[in-house]
Amino acid sequence: MNREQKRLLQRQGQVGTDGAATRRTTSQDLARRRGPRTGIKQFFKEVREEMRQVAWPTRPEVINYTGIVVAVLVIMTSLIFGLGAAFSKFVTFLFQK
Numbered sequence: 001m002n003r004e005q006k007r008l009l010q011r012q013g014q015v016g017t018d019g020a021a022t023r024r025t026t027s028q029d030l031a032r033r034r035g036p037r038t039g040i041k042q043f044f045k046e047v048r049e050e051m052r053q054v055a056w057p058t059r060p061e062v063i064n065y066t067g068i069v070v071a072v073l074v075i076m077t078s079l080i081f082g083l084g085a086a087f088s089k090f091v092t093f094l095f096q097k
Contacts, residue, residue, distance in 0.1 A: 009015035057065070
């Protein structure tokens with residue numbers, strides 16, 4: 001094991017500073033570290049609080065962004081279709097001779 005691997009394993013907690021392997025964490029150890037689980041009511045309450053903090057766009061902004069997306073979609077579709085048609089014509093021209 002080289003120094004780089006050893007340092008990585010130390011950062012991950014799999015190897016101690018002396019290079020000896022540390023014991024593996026069990027699911028019980030992880031559960032103890034995480035603490036008690038929240039209930040479903042608490043989860044949805046916290047989700048609702050977080051959603052209130054979101055900066056939602058106004059109606060004119062949504063209309064503007066939608067227009068931009070549609071315009072770019074039309075331009076890119078036309079470009080890809082045009083390039084496909086041009087290459088198709090070129091390839092058929094090459095193989096006809």
